[in-house]
Amino acid sequence: MRVLTYSDYDEMSAAAARMIASRIAQLPEPVLGLATGSTPIGMYSELARIHDEEGLDFSRTTTFNLDEYWGLAPDDPRSYKWFMKGHLFSRVNLDPARTHVPRGVDVDPDAECQRYERLIEESGGIDLQVLGIGMNGHIGFNEPGADPNSRTRLVRLAQQTVDVNRAKGGLDSLPGYALSMGIGTIMEAKEILLLANGEGKAEIIRRALRGPVTRDVPASLLQTHPNVVCMLDKPAAKLLDLP
Numbered sequence: 001m002r003v004l005t006y007s008d009y010d011e012m013s014a015a016a017a018r019m020i021a022s023r024i025a026q027l028p029e030p031v032l033g034l035a036t037g038s039t040p041i042g043m044y045s046e047l048a049r050i051h052d053e054e055g056l057d058f059s060r061t062t063t064f065n066l067d068e069y070w071g072l073a074p075d076d077p078r079s080y081k082w083f084m085k086g087h088l089f090s091r092v093n094l095d096p097a098r099t100h101v102p103r104g105v106d107v108d109p110d111a112e113c114q115r116y117e118r119l120i121e122e123s124g125g126i127d128l129q130v131l132g133i134g135m136n137g138h139i140g141f142n143e144p145g146a147d148p149n150s151r152t153r154l155v156r157l158a159q160q161t162v163d164v165n166r167a168k169g170g171l172d173s174l175p176g177y178a179l180s181m182g183i184g185t186i187m188e189a190k191e192i193l194l195l196a197n198g199e200g201k202a203e204i205i206r207r208a209l210r211g212p213v214t215r216d217v218p219a220s221l222l223q224t225h226p227n228v229v230c231m232l233d234k235p236a237a238k239l240l241d242l243p
């Protein structure tokens, strides 16, 4: 795993956006795996800026988001579909038919998860998967203990995850379940970009990158992936003993 540190969140976000922009420019039909949450917001703004000011063309790009809350409609402002529209989809020239987020309502969850896996496969697989990391080491919504071979499925969220996300969003309520790509799904991405910022993530980043590979810290499983870049701001990297 390549670990790169940046002086602050803006620098980290700019570097992450540059990496994505270069894959979009290089690949004939880029397929991106995308994350929501507070971490990638700066990266999405920067991608929108590169689109506006440098003409980065998203029209050949396909995207798959990691997860969606179970029970939230796409026009619910708490949904990840809504988040993606606001932060990226409406700001660049992505073809709506090529942007995929699991559907959290009006579907049979198992059928939806199978459909999602099939779509990823039919697209040729994910070239670059962006990940944040939860305070408990989750990736996507694969909470501690998740099967390393898991595929997209309905998952129960850890109470800590619901509490953290509710507090961050200033929300009264959030569902306790979600549809999430599995760890097996994520590990099939050709390349992975793990992002973390802020001192609050320092301890879990230390456990994920330097601790044992264990399903108790799902992000530690990334140590076994051959092509991971981890971008951190200084506070998130502070327990890593980097030169």
Ligand code: F6R
Residues within 6 Å of the ligand: 034, 035, 036, 037, 038, 039, 040, 066, 067, 131, 132, 133, 134, 135, 138, 139, 140, 141, 168
């Ligand atoms: C989001 C996701 C989660 C977040 C993680 C970190 O789609 O799958 O794993 O990446 O919870 O969230 P933030 O960035 O809000 O700290």
